[in-house]
Amino acid sequence: MPDTLRQAIRDVVDFPKPGIIFKDITPILSDAKLLRRSVELLVDTVSEHQIDKVAGIDARGFIFGAPAAIALNAGFVPIRKQGKLPWETHSLSYTLEYGTNTIEVHKDAIKPGEKVLLIDDLLATGGTAAAAIELLRTLGAETVCASFLVELSFLEGRSKLALDNVQSIITF
Numbered sequence: 762m763p764d765t766l767r768q769a770i771r772d773v774v775d776f777p778k779p780g781i782i783f784k785d786i787t788p789i790l791s792d793a794k795l796l797r798r799s800v801e802l803l804v805d806t807v808s809e810h811q812i813d814k815v816a817g818i819d820a821r822g823f824i825f826g827a828p829a830a831i832a833l834n835a836g837f838v839p840i841r842k843q844g845k846l847p848w849e850t851h852s853l854s855y856t857l858e859y860g861t862n863t864i865e866v867h868k869d870a871i872k873p874g875e876k877v878l879l880i881d882d883l884l885a886t887g888g889t890a891a892a893a894i895e896l897l898r899t900l901g902a903e904t905v906c907a908s909f910l911v912e913l914s915f916l917e918g919r920s921k922l923a924l925d926n927v928q929s930i931i932t933f
């Protein structure tokens with residue numbers, strides 16, 4: 762199945778900037794079987810008993826994070842782009858493959874010591890996920906695993922994540 766998923770991903774050249782080959786996952790999202798299997802494979806990267814909360818990164822991480830949380834009997838925590846969360850937040854700026862950004866999390870989203878699975882659709886340079894893990898650390902959360910549908914291994918993003926358990930379903 763990971764091969765079928767890989768074949769469904771579409772390369773879009775020079776998006777959103779010249780020189781970037783964008784991995785478009787929308788063909789997976791629009792196929793019922795591929796979407797379901799993607800979530801199942803992400804859920805399989807951890808055991809249900811390990812996880813109190815799934816944290817998903819705005820925006821594509823929400824697509825996989827929320828159904829994974831339901832499957833794991835865990836809560837869901839949105840890590841959002843700046844200015845979207847209404848209550849008190851911690852925030853952090855970071856660099857990603859094609860720019861810079863700031864992400865935020867609600868200060869009361871996770872209790873100290875809770876075990877968290879971080880989910881996003883794609884790991885590229887690792888800037889986004891590293892910032893998310895740092896935000897979760899600020900809350901006192903224990904990020905037990907970071908799981909991605911796609912990893913662009915040539916960008917060596919996993920070396921930026923101070924985590925033993927980094928999983929990806931499809932690697933380019």
Ligand SMILES: O=P(O)(O)OC[C@H]1O[C@H](OP(=O)(O)OP(=O)(O)O)[C@H](O)[C@@H]1O
Pocket residue numbers: 818819820821822856857858859862881882883884885886887888889890918
């Ligand atoms: O490993 P990095 O180089 O940091 O890149 C990975 C991030 O880039 C994409 O998000 P993007 O900021 O484009 O937001 P989107 O989900 O709203 O499209 C992707 O969904 C990851 O979150």
Ligand SMILES: Nc1ncnc2[nH]cnc12
Pocket residue numbers: 781782783784785857858859883885886
């Ligand atoms: N090449 C890429 N394709 C899709 N999403 C990305 N996020 C960062 N780099 C990306």
